[in-house]
Amino acid sequence: xxxxxxxxxxxxxxxxxxxxxxxxxxxxxxxxxxxxxxxxxxxxxxxxxxxxxxxxxxxxxxxxxxxxxxxxxxxxxxxxxxxxxxxxxxxxxxxxxxxxxxxxxxxxxxxxxxxxxxxxxxxxxxxxxxxxxxxxxxxxxxxxxxxxxxxxxxxxxxxxxxxxxxxxxxxxxxxxxxxxxxxxxxxxxxxxxxxxxxxxxxxxxxxxxxxxxxxxxxxxxxxxxxxxxxxxxxxxxxxxxxx
Numbered sequence: 001x002x003x004x005x006x007x008x009x010x011x012x013x014x015x016x017x018x019x020x021x022x023x024x025x026x027x028x029x030x031x032x033x034x035x036x037x038x039x040x041x042x043x044x045x046x047x048x049x050x051x052x053x054x055x056x057x058x059x060x061x062x063x064x065x066x067x068x069x070x071x072x073x074x075x076x077x078x079x080x081x082x083x084x085x086x087x088x089x090x091x092x093x094x095x096x097x098x099x100x101x102x103x104x105x106x107x108x109x110x111x112x113x114x115x116x117x118x119x120x121x122x123x124x125x126x127x128x129x130x131x132x133x134x135x136x137x138x139x140x141x142x143x144x145x146x147x148x149x150x151x152x153x154x155x156x157x158x159x160x161x162x163x164x165x166x167x168x169x170x171x172x173x174x175x176x177x178x179x180x181x182x183x184x185x186x187x188x189x190x191x192x193x194x195x196x197x198x199x200x201x202x203x204x205x206x207x208x209x210x211x212x213x214x215x216x217x218x219x220x221x222x223x224x225x226x227x228x229x230x231x232x233x234x235x236x237x238x239x240x241x242x243x
Contacts, residue, residue, distance in 0.1 A: 013056045013153030020081050023117040033152030034159045036138040040152040054079040056153040060091035068106045074135035077123040081109035167194050171202050171217045172226035178212040
């Protein structure tokens, strides 16, 4: 069974995430998965930060290039990554495919079965950015998200966004009983907006400024266990969500 599970995992895009994440972190980027619809987003520590985006596929194809062209509008560097063919028959071996990536400024990363990452084509990003508003939104989501709770390449699981993390923070605060909004704001600054909008149906208004947890909220805490809400602000690197 373990061999079968390992084989299945190798045939999932998420299996490529950690090798590429490690590659970009060694280059000095803070890397998170599934940010703003992108498989991988890395930000440098510079001000303003350099934005690097990488899209993952199990093999190189035209769809991967089309995704990269779209991401180029909001990034300084854009890469595509895929598992390289052990028989040397993948698109990475096609000079026309590599030349197209070069002309578009798209970098290519090849990942071996052992998880080694190699540069096939470097990213030069000749295309100008054309969507600063979308870029700013992407950077905000990356910076607000605590830790790296989502594997890049995930398609079926709900994405652990910064908003969902804050909503879970509210739910954790309410787990022991109803509270006033001002009592929750110390750990979740946007608590008022989150409780009022109640996007996930996790909260119920019991009185003016007083909220409790619904059954759906308790189920969410079982799915994504949270640390003690009093620790959230005292530990900046703490991950709010665990998948």
